[in-house]
Structure formats: structure tokens, C-alpha cells
Amino acid sequence: MPKLSQYEIEREANIARNRALLEELELKQAVAGLGIPLPNPKAAIQTKAKPVQPKKRVKKEASEEAAPRRQSSRLKRAAIDPNESPAKRQKREAELEEQRAKEAEERLEAEERARIANRPRVHDLDLPILVGEDPEEVSSLSTTLQSLTQTAYSRRVGDPEAFAFDSDKKHEAAVAELRERLQSLKVVSRAKVTQDRVYSAAYHPEVTKDLIFFGDKHGQLGIWDARAPPDEEADEDGEAVANVDGEGGKYWRLQVHWPATSKSSISSVKFDPINAHKVYTSSYDGSIRSLSFTTGISHQIYSTGDDTIITSIDLPPSGNEMWISDGLGGVTHLDLREDGFKTRWYGLSGTKVGCVSVNPTRPHFLVTASNDRSLKIWDSRKLQGIAISLSDAAPGAAGLEFSTETVSNFLETGAGKACLRAEWRHDNAVSSAYWDPRGRSIVSTSYDNKLRLWDITSDKFGSSAPFPSSRPFSFVNHNCQTGRWVTVLKAQWSPNPDVYPHFTIGNMNHSLDIFSCKGDLVARLADKDKITAVQAVTCSHPSIVERAASGNASGRCVLWSKPSAD
Known part of the structure; x- marks a missing residue:
């Protein structure tokens, strides 16, 4: 028999005292009702302490079966009215299908409106x-x-x-x-x-x-x-008062x-x-x-027709032309007098050109600032002298595109030497x-x-x-x-x-x-x-x-x- 701990010894002693007290009062039934076992020395000697038993796990399947299963509305209504006639059920199902089709059509229309709302607006706006x-x-x-x-x-x-x-x-x-x-x-x-x-x-x-x-x-x-004088607003009595919102x-x-x-x-x-x-x-x-x-x-x-960002624009005093710089490292010449606004794009840098400025007194001189740390002065008359090849035509556009490589090669020729008039480097992007x-x-x-x-x-x-x-x-x-x-x-x-x-x-x-x-x-x-x-x-x-x-x-x-x- 294993040796009992002090706690177990005291516990057994308390049980024995309570049992003796109840027996003296002739309350054996109360003893039995409280679940206190009657004295059995033999059993006490032979009983061994049992280890703590884990709780019995309730099967998950049982709990899930207890909860009602999800059902469609059609099945619920059919379950509610089991005596529904086939004609009535067929009519109701047709109405449900029609409602689903209508909801799907409305959803598609809403999605299309959202897509249209997020598109750039290319038409005239009043x-x-x-x-x-x-x-x-x-x-x-x-x-x-x-x-x-x-x-x-x-x-x-x-x-x-x-x-x-x-x-x-x-x-x-x-x-x-x-x-x-x-x-x-x-x-x-x-x-x-x-x-x-x-x-x-x-x-x-x-x-x-x-x-x-x-x-x-x-x-x-x-x-x-x-x-401009601030807008006037009406007070509680309808009297006009000055707007006091600080604007x-x-x-x-x-x-x-x-x-x-x-x-x-x-x-x-x-x-x-x-x-x-x-x-x-x-x-x-x-x-x-x-x-x-x-x-x-x-x-x-x-x-531009794509995701190319336009970083700046400038116009000469005549107002007939426009120069446009972009995030691809180029500038575009746009003649506003030509039908279809024909363009010429010149790749002047390998990185973004953040700014182009037209000289107001000598409009054929441009200054550009780019992320390659350079400021450059160009003679646009020379740029327009670049020979046109079939590869320079912009696909699907009414303009020409001269790549950075084409411009660089042109600058090495005799005609292109006077195109780039000056270049000054900075310590960081300009x-x-x-x-x-x-x-x-x-x-x-x-x-x-x-x-x-x-x-x-x-x-x-x-x-x-x-x-x-x-x-x-x-x-x-x-x-x-x-x-x-x-x-x-x-x-x-x-x-x-x-x-x-x-x-x-x-x-x-x-x-x-x-x-x-x-x-x-x-x-x-x-x-x-x-x-x-x-x-x-x-x-x-x-x-x-x-x-x-x-x-x-x-x-x-x-x-x-x-x-x-x-």
C-alpha cells in the first residue's frame, strides 16, 4: 500500500469524524445521501488513489448534428409547405430565377458604371x-x-x-x-x-x-x-450676413x-x-x-495614349507651339496649328525630364532638367533636322518618335554638334x-x-x-x-x-x-x-x-x- 500524504491523512480523519458525528445522531440516511461511504476497513486498505481522469469529450459530430443545417430559401419554403402543388412550385421558382437574373444585371451595370467613371474623360466637358x-x-x-x-x-x-x-x-x-x-x-x-x-x-x-x-x-x-467680397449667408431671421468661416x-x-x-x-x-x-x-x-x-x-x-506622365509644358510667346516633358526622359513638340496636332517626340535623357522651359526671347532655345543630374540647353531648330526613318514613326499615332539612341547618334554627327549647346551637371537630380x-x-x-x-x-x-x-x-x-x-x-x-x-x-x-x-x-x-x-x-x-x-x-x-x- 502506498504511503499516504499528510493532506490525504488529514482528509481521511475529517471524513471519519463527520461520519461518527452523524451516526451518533442516528442520521445514517443523511450520511448515505451526502455520498459519504460507510466504514469498510477492508476496502479502505485495498483502495489505491486513481490518477486524475480527463473530461469525456463530446463528439463534435453530435454537436453539429444538433445545430440546424443551412438550407436555401427555396428548400425552407418547400419544407414549410410540403403540400405545395407542382404548378405553384414551378411558378415560384421561375419568379426566383427572374429575380436573380435582374439582380445580376443590375450588378453588372453598376460595375460598368464604376469602370466608366474611373476612365479618363477624353470628350469635351462644359x-x-x-x-x-x-x-x-x-x-x-x-x-x-x-x-x-x-x-x-x-x-x-x-x-x-x-x-x-x-x-x-x-x-x-x-x-x-x-x-x-x-x-x-x-x-x-x-x-x-x-x-x-x-x-x-x-x-x-x-x-x-x-x-x-x-x-x-x-x-x-x-x-x-x-x-472678391465674401459670399453672404442668411441667418435665422432671413437677414443676409457675411460669411464668417474665415475663407x-x-x-x-x-x-x-x-x-x-x-x-x-x-x-x-x-x-x-x-x-x-x-x-x-x-x-x-x-x-x-x-x-x-x-x-x-x-x-x-x-x-500620350499610355501611362507616361507629363511633368511640365511650356509655350513660346507666339502661342502656336507647345513643348511637353515626360517621365520617359523625352520632350514632345506639339504644333497647335496642324490638324490632328502632329507631334515629334525626342528622347533627350535616359531618365525622367522633370521640366522644360522655352526661352521667351529666343524661342528655339530650350532648357531641360532631368533626374540624370543634368541641365541642358538645346537648339530646337537642330532637333528638327534629325533624319526621319521608318522606325521613327509612332505606331498608330500622327507623330514621330526619335529614341534616345537616335538623338545620341545625331549629336555625334556634324549637323548635331550645335544641337546640344550646353550641359551642366548637378550633385543630385535637377x-x-x-x-x-x-x-x-x-x-x-x-x-x-x-x-x-x-x-x-x-x-x-x-x-x-x-x-x-x-x-x-x-x-x-x-x-x-x-x-x-x-x-x-x-x-x-x-x-x-x-x-x-x-x-x-x-x-x-x-x-x-x-x-x-x-x-x-x-x-x-x-x-x-x-x-x-x-x-x-x-x-x-x-x-x-x-x-x-x-x-x-x-x-x-x-x-x-x-x-x-x-
């Missing part, structure tokens, strides 16, 4: 489609756009020899005068013009209004009349590029240089559309490069956190030889590490040819910086109480010096001006 069905919004926008067609606003270009002073003192005096005019600019109006991040902007030349056009990440074009001016949102996703980001906004009665927008979806202020119709003028209104200075932005400035004299343009290799005459340290959530910073020249050349660029410290064409800091505009985000996208009024605008990643835009300005 204001009710672009803005929405609100008659008041459509009417007010139409009136505003129509008012712009009463005056011709041709783009003004500068003189290449303007402000080419022969002494540093004259430059310093011009910068001082400019600083006096610009450093006092304040925030005079703010509004959330677009729903998503601002990608591009352009300031309309109208002088009686401040009309700024902003393109956002999801293909929306915001038109902001920044100084300045009046704005309209037009869904120009569709679908409203990041694939439709508006990369550039440009006005027709002949009269500014039309605005061009380019998109990452590979399309370019023009919105006529006269008709209120948005018309697609070009499409995000933008633009000509100033004189067609003389170039400013570039790069991910190496430097702004670079060049000044090219007229005699260099007059020669067919490549420009002398030289470093930029000015470097400006500027943080260009915008990251994922802020639009890439690009320095934008003021288009005003009557004032000393200067450009604007956003600052990661939430200010708007203004520099001269020599790299002098003219003004650093900031307002910590009203601005708490990076003013990544900037633009300036074409003729009023003391006007600038900027936009941030939330779609909120700011007008900078003198507080006393009308």
Missing part, C-alpha cells in the same frame, strides 16, 4: 460637368471667365539687355529698390482653394482682380478670385482631369500667351486639356530649370539643396558653337528635401519684364523666399499666426510687382500683397 450641377456656382464662374475675354492679355517678354548693368553698385541699387517694395508684403487673403495638395499655379494677368489658378494632386483646377475671396473647383486620383495630378498650368483667354493644364495621366473662357468648354488637345522673362538668366533647383544661377550673354546665343563650359555664377543654399507629403520646390521667375529679375520659392520653414537674379535674398515673407505649412508652390502677378501667391499640401492658398492695396 462647366456644369466640371463644377457640378449647382446653377449659382456655374453662373458666377461663367460670368467671371466671360469678363476676362473683354481684354486681350498677350504675354509680355523682356529685353535680353535689360538690367544688364556694368557695375555692381547699379545691381545693388536695383536690389535695394526691389527689397523695399517686396519685404512689406503681408497675408491679405487665405482660402482652401483645392481639396488636395497643390501641385502647380499660375497668376492671371488681369489687373483689376487677383485671379490665381491652382492645380492639385487629384486633377482638380481651383480658380480663386482672392479679393477669403471666392473660389471654384473644376474637376478637369478624371478620375480624381493621384494619377491625374495637374503638373502644369499655363495661360494662352496670345490673349490669356484660355488655360492649359497638363496631367500625370498623360493628357493636356484647354479650358476656353469664351465657351466654358474644356477640350483635350493631346494625350527638379526644375527656367528662363527668366529676358531669356538670359536661368535658375535651377536640385535635390542637392542648392539653387544655381546662370547668366548667358547675347553673343553666346548668336554663335553656333556650344556655350563655353562654366560653373554657375551663383550658388544659394536652400533646403529642397520636401519628402513624400510636400510638393517639390521649384523656383519660379516673376513674369514681369518691367522690374529687376527675381524669383520666388517656398521654404521648409513655412516662409516664401524671394531672390534676385544675382542670388540676393530680397525678402522672406512669413506669418506664424496665419501660416503653419510649407508654401511649396508659388507664382507672381505678371505686371504688379507687389503681388504673389502660394499654396500648400492641404490645398490652402495665400495671397501676399500690401495690406493697403485695393
Whole structure:
């Protein structure tokens, strides 16, 4: 017999005491009822402690059988009414089949509508489609756009020899005068013009209004009349009260590029240089559309036909041509006068060309900025001299395509030596490069956190030889590490040819910086109480010096001006 533990000994003793107590009270039946065994010394001696037994497992099959099995509605109804006649059952089943077919058809139609809604819109679009069905919004926008067609606003270009002073003192005096005019600019109006991040902007030349056009990440074009009187709303008594939501001016949102996703980001906004009665927008979806202020119709003028993104567009002052840069490393020449808009695509880089700019005074000179860290100046007259072969025809398109290899081979020939006039390497990818209104200075932005400035004299343009290799005459340290959530910073020249050349660029410290064409800091505009985000996208009024605008990643835009300005 195994030795009992102390616990078992005490337990047996307690049982024995309880049993003796109950027997003394003559309660044997109670003892039996409590399940306490009667004394049996023999059994106590022979009994061994049993190990703990596991619980008996209930068969899963039994529990599953207990639950009701799933049945179709038809079987349930048939089970409910077992006496249903064959004719009635046949009729009911036919009705069910008809209902299923109808539901399937509705589902397919909904899926098709969703597919159509997500396709790019290549047809003409009018204001009710672009803005929405609100008659008041459509009417007010139409009136505003129509008012712009009463005056011709041709783009003004500068003189290449303007402000080419022969002494540093004259430059310093011009910068001082400019600083006096610009450093006092304040925030005079703010509004959330677009729903998503601002990608591009352009300031309309109208002088009686401040009309700024902003393109956002999801293909929306915001038109902001920044100084328009705010809309009035009715109070509880029906009295008209001013809108107190803090929004300045009046704005309209037009869904120009569709679908409203990041694939439709508006990369550039440009006005027709002949009269500014039309605005061009380019998109990452590979399309370019023009919105006529006269008709209120948005018309697609070009499409890459594939997933190639368009990074920028530019037009010469004549307005007859357009140059387009793309993510494949090429630029496209589009003649707007030709039927079918015939194109020529030139592969100028092995990586994305993020920017193309047309020289305003010598339109056959282009500057390109690409991810291969280079800034290049091209003579487009020479590009058009590339011999055409059968392999250059774009399949199914009314245009020609000259591959990067074809262009490279052409540059090695005698005729192609004068095509690439200059090339300057940066330490990192070049995000933008633009000509100033004189067609003389170039400013570039790069991910190496430097702004670079060049000044090219007229005699260099007059020669067919490549420009002398030289470093930029000015470097400006500027943080260009915008990251994922802020639009890439690009320095934008003021288009005003009557004032000393200067450009604007956003600052990661939430200010708007203004520099001269020599790299002098003219003004650093900031307002910590009203601005708490990076003013990544900037633009300036074409003729009023003391006007600038900027936009941030939330779609909120700011007008900078003198507080006393009308």
C-alpha cells in the first residue's frame, strides 16, 4: 500500500469524524445521501488513489448534428409547405430565377458604371460637368471667365539687355529698390482653394482682380478670385450676413482631369500667351486639356495614349507651339496649328525630364532638367533636322518618335554638334530649370539643396558653337528635401519684364523666399499666426510687382500683397 500524504491523512480523519458525528445522531440516511461511504476497513486498505481522469469529450459530430443545417430559401419554403402543388412550385421558382437574373444585371451595370467613371474623360466637358450641377456656382464662374475675354492679355517678354548693368553698385541699387517694395508684403487673403495638395499655379494677368489658378494632386483646377467680397449667408431671421468661416475671396473647383486620383495630378498650368483667354493644364495621366473662357468648354488637345506622365509644358510667346516633358526622359513638340496636332517626340535623357522651359526671347532655345543630374540647353531648330526613318514613326499615332539612341547618334554627327549647346551637371537630380522673362538668366533647383544661377550673354546665343563650359555664377543654399507629403520646390521667375529679375520659392520653414537674379535674398515673407505649412508652390502677378501667391499640401492658398492695396 502506498504511503499516504499528510493532506490525504488529514482528509481521511475529517471524513471519519463527520461520519461518527452523524451516526451518533442516528442520521445514517443523511450520511448515505451526502455520498459519504460507510466504514469498510477492508476496502479502505485495498483502495489505491486513481490518477486524475480527463473530461469525456463530446463528439463534435453530435454537436453539429444538433445545430440546424443551412438550407436555401427555396428548400425552407418547400419544407414549410410540403403540400405545395407542382404548378405553384414551378411558378415560384421561375419568379426566383427572374429575380436573380435582374439582380445580376443590375450588378453588372453598376460595375460598368464604376469602370466608366474611373476612365479618363477624353470628350469635351462644359462647366456644369466640371463644377457640378449647382446653377449659382456655374453662373458666377461663367460670368467671371466671360469678363476676362473683354481684354486681350498677350504675354509680355523682356529685353535680353535689360538690367544688364556694368557695375555692381547699379545691381545693388536695383536690389535695394526691389527689397523695399517686396519685404512689406503681408497675408491679405487665405482660402482652401483645392481639396488636395497643390501641385502647380499660375497668376492671371488681369489687373483689376487677383485671379490665381491652382492645380492639385487629384486633377482638380481651383480658380480663386482672392479679393472678391465674401459670399453672404442668411441667418435665422432671413437677414443676409457675411460669411464668417474665415475663407477669403471666392473660389471654384473644376474637376478637369478624371478620375480624381493621384494619377491625374495637374503638373502644369499655363495661360494662352496670345490673349490669356484660355488655360492649359497638363496631367500625370498623360493628357493636356484647354479650358476656353469664351465657351466654358474644356477640350483635350493631346494625350500620350499610355501611362507616361507629363511633368511640365511650356509655350513660346507666339502661342502656336507647345513643348511637353515626360517621365520617359523625352520632350514632345506639339504644333497647335496642324490638324490632328502632329507631334515629334525626342528622347533627350535616359531618365525622367522633370521640366522644360522655352526661352521667351529666343524661342528655339530650350532648357531641360532631368533626374540624370543634368541641365541642358538645346537648339530646337537642330532637333528638327534629325533624319526621319521608318522606325521613327509612332505606331498608330500622327507623330514621330526619335529614341534616345537616335538623338545620341545625331549629336555625334556634324549637323548635331550645335544641337546640344550646353550641359551642366548637378550633385543630385535637377527638379526644375527656367528662363527668366529676358531669356538670359536661368535658375535651377536640385535635390542637392542648392539653387544655381546662370547668366548667358547675347553673343553666346548668336554663335553656333556650344556655350563655353562654366560653373554657375551663383550658388544659394536652400533646403529642397520636401519628402513624400510636400510638393517639390521649384523656383519660379516673376513674369514681369518691367522690374529687376527675381524669383520666388517656398521654404521648409513655412516662409516664401524671394531672390534676385544675382542670388540676393530680397525678402522672406512669413506669418506664424496665419501660416503653419510649407508654401511649396508659388507664382507672381505678371505686371504688379507687389503681388504673389502660394499654396500648400492641404490645398490652402495665400495671397501676399500690401495690406493697403485695393
